[in-house]
Amino acid sequence: MLKLILNRVKVLIPMLILISILSFGLLELAPGDPADAYINPLMSAQDIENIRVNMGLDKPVYIRYLSWLKNTLSGNLGISYINHMPVTEQIMEKMGNTFILMGTSLIFSILVAIPLGIFLAVNKNSITSKISSIFNYIGVSIPSFWIGMILISIFSVKFNIFPSGGMHTIGNDSFGDLVKHLVLPVITLGLYNTAIFTNYVEASVSEQLKKQYVVTARAKGLSEKIILFKHVLKNSLTSLVTILGMSIQKLVTGAFVTEVVFSWPGMGRLMIDSIFSRDYTIIMAITMLSALFLILGNLVADILYLLIDPKIKSSKGGF
Template identity: 55%
Template sequence: MKKQILKRILQAIPMLFFISFISFMLMNLAPGDPAKNYITPKMSQEQITIIRENLGLNKPILVRYGYWLKNTLSGELGYSLVTNQPVSSEIVSRLPATFGLMGISLLFSVIVALPLGLFTALHKGKFIDDFVTILNYVGISIPSFWFAMILITIFSLKLGWLPSVGMRSIGVDTTLDLISHGILPTLVLSLSNISVLTRYVRSSALVALQEDYIITAKSKGLSEKQVLFNHVLKNSLLPIITILGMNLTAIVSGAFITETVFGWPGMGRLGMNAILAMDYPIIMAITMLSSIFVVLGNLLADILNYFVDPRIKVGE
């Protein structure tokens, strides 16, 4: 297993370099000029040239990529073109908010999707199975920003039960206030995951229920509950582990729209503001962080599958 982990890490290194190169090229070839954040109508052309030189925008794009790569490998991510703050401090200050929101969202998705998928598999072809299937299609299809606006309209504007923006109320520093602010964005982020995970768990459970060992367990007199939780459940965990590992990239990139709509001070909102302001250092840092999460997510999924599925050990 250690050799497999090392092999995956070594394979990820050239992929990360390729991602960084493509991202840097696309970002710099996109329309717009980040120097406009510093230029005023009264500036002379000479002053504008000095600004571009200080920002390193006067150098060829390949040279700029080389400088960026050298600095990044040495641990220097540069400074934000908008706030003039170190990129590392900007990201570190936003990570707890995003990790908390996405972690609760993924946990809530699993808690709901796992029993729901098993339940619908046991009642295949019945009304409840068809009804949940329709809801899953709806959950996958609904745009997150539209669902967010619907929740804000109902629970914040109409009913006044929950706050619509921010992570905390001004002057309030309680756990209950934090929870109330996190309910709506958590629901928005969980909807799609619940729909996808439920479908995968249902499909995996249906396959497991047709296996010979399940038929043998039933013939030995085991109850439906015992068969479900002692045999089917373990096999249903495999697709969840794989999907959650792949979805770790959503910790950074998947919350862009949700955090922006709800004013949640996390990585998604930081990335959206950086895109609008063409803050190249922030954009590149978030892009590479997302890529690293993809690699780590897939690696973690492989490791967990190794311990959950004994067939992988036998194959090795």
């Protein structure tokens, strides 16, 4: 396992550097720059150039990239071009909110997917199973932003059951109020992963139910509940752990979209606002953090996979 972690770390650094070069280059190719936020039609060409010089935008792109890379490696993510606040402070302020949304959504997906997947595997031809399968396909096919708008239209605008946006009602910072604001964003963000997880659990449980050890257990007189939850489910978890790592990417990108739809004060909302204002320092910081989360998420999935199924470790020479 230690060898696996070391190998991933070796790949991590050059991969992040490559991502940073591509991201910096794409920002350079995009029309406009952060100086546009300070320019008005009455300014002379010299005034505009002075703004660019003061912001360091007059230097060649490779000089600005190397300067950014040096500061980032030293733990300094820079200062916002727009509000002149440290980028680290702004991200740390929003990161916790994003983790709340992502974590709650992931827990919601797992808690729904495992029992639903088991039910679909055991009751393949029932009407309820067919209806659930239809909802799974809908969850995979429909974009999250569209689902979010539909939920807002029904549960916020028409029936006024849940808030349409934000994290708290003004003047109410209670946990209950937070839960009310979480319901619609969590469903929006979690629906895709719930559908994917359900399909994997169903397929894995169905495959395990055909194995010889299940036939043997039934011959010994074990009840279906014991066979299903003590043996089949345990052997089916490996496929779920694998897809968990793969789902991190969708979870991160989905969280950004969901935060915009529901005005959730997280990193996604900060990222979108920074893109519109061309705040390069914040865009680069969030891009690199997102890439780091994706890589670490896959590493955690690999480690959990080894812990759940030690046979994989031995078959590959202990990694």
